[in-house]
Amino acid sequence: MKRFYSCALAVAMLLSFVGASRSQIQTRIQQERSKAGGLAKKLQAKRAHLNAVAARVQSLKSQLARTNAEMSTVRSQLGVLSAQERSLQARISWNSIQLAAAQKSLAFQDGLLRKRLVGIYEYGEPDYLSVLLSASSFSDFVERWQDLQLLIKANEKAVIARRNAERKVATAQRDLQRMQISLQEQQQAQQRAQNRLAALAAERGNLVAVADQQRRSAAVEVATYEELTAAEEARLEALIRRRQAEIAAEEAARRRAAGIAGNAVAPHGPIHFTWPVTGIITSPFGWRKNPFGSAPEFHTGLDIAAPMGTTITAAASGTVMMAQWYGGYGKFILIDNGDGYSTAYGHLSAFYVAAGQHVKQGQAIGAVGTTGYSTGPHLHFEIRINGKPVDPAPRLP
Structure with missing residues (x-):
């Protein structure tokens, strides 16, 4: 005792x-x-x-x-x-x-x-x-x-x-x-x-x-x-x-x-993620040729091509940690999904949420754009575990 x-x-x-x-x-x-x-x-x-x-x-x-x-x-x-x-x-x-x-x-x-x-x-x-x-x-x-x-x-x-x-x-x-x-x-x-x-x-x-x-x-x-x-x-x-x-x-x-x-x-069991936007994967997770240079680079997420302005939804529930311009990501949203998981959304054209706001899975959080270092309208989507990007593909339905 x-x-x-x-x-x-x-x-x-x-x-x-x-x-x-x-x-x-x-x-x-x-x-x-x-x-x-x-x-x-x-x-x-x-x-x-x-x-x-x-x-x-x-x-x-x-x-x-x-x-x-x-x-x-x-x-x-x-x-x-x-x-x-x-x-x-x-x-x-x-x-x-x-x-x-x-x-x-x-x-x-x-x-x-x-x-x-x-x-x-x-x-x-x-x-x-x-x-x-x-x-x-x-x-x-x-x-x-x-x-x-x-x-x-x-x-x-x-x-x-x-x-x-x-x-x-x-x-x-x-x-x-x-x-x-x-x-x-x-x-x-x-x-x-x-x-x-x-x-x-x-x-x-x-x-x-x-x-x-x-x-x-x-x-x-x-x-x-x-x-x-x-x-x-x-x-x-x-x-x-x-x-x-x-x-x-x-x-x-x-x-x-x-x-x-x-x-x-x-x-808690593993988090079940959903697709944040419907589109074609134009660049998978992993090494690739830098679209802005000749040297190879490690791509930390999935590039999903979609028409400009297409609604982006939260892949999992959580708290918005960032909703602002973020360097090469352009307009960027980072959501803390708990248990060390977080999801990132880059190159947006508009924000529908703000930092500190709690969002539910499937809730509209922004719109597809081509801000930052981008070659055309698409969503750069990341899943991170304890801040480290991992391949989202196996974790999506």
Whole structure:
């Protein structure tokens, strides 16, 4: 009997100690949950900022694409201008040759006309009538008449040739001047195009610099808060595991106390879990290729694909320990199911329960989503024993 009372007293003291410890742990859990929630909100804000920056970067990329297209157009224009410049240079060279020939022809015609004028000056203008009347015969008259006609035509041709040569020289000079002006205009246009190209290149560099700076700043902020959030969530999970262990110890102590008092009860049987959502298993428990990298990773649960917004139910009754954003899990729910068991639900799109709430098996607790590190709408479901994930498949009907 004395031994019985000693054992009962020890159990009572143990339960009292466990109760006090439970209160302290629960308080710390609430504190850490509050800190984790605050960090999660800040992280969400930073992610929202990162999304805004990503949208800005996308806008800048569109601007860069337009800038590149315009730069390509300017390069094409430069190519056309260069071809036009070469063509004008060739035409100017040809006109220069024509001008030189016209000037040479003009000089020749000037020489002929000058000789004829000198002859007229030295010998006088011939009297055409005297020349004809001095003919010795009719045939001589005809010959003299033909000679005079040739002389008159030669004089007229010399004058016409002189005028034509002058016109050719004047036309060639005007064409040359016009082409030179056109070439200067083309060269100025080419220079403007080159200046525009330089301005576009500078604009492109500025856009790239702005995009890179914004992306780096946002990424650093998100990474910082992810580290802080992960550390806080790790502390919270450690406290929750400690709390689960204490609950298991408390339950064992109660059973021992009941046994000592002569009221032994059978231990709880295994928990019967139900499927939290209906869908296709896209990734089982165990080793797999990381969908976000090339290295293999150990997958700690089942991925069950289901349409976005599909209702998720509690796989077993218990107390909600977490209902918040939880790192790569995204929106995450952790339920303590008792006897060291807990169930986890990740990548949700909505919460229907809150931390501290008691839920029954089959009760709606959230909705399927694709938050956190996710490649599409699905539920990541885990069963844990004393905080360690185990394969859910053999434990589901």
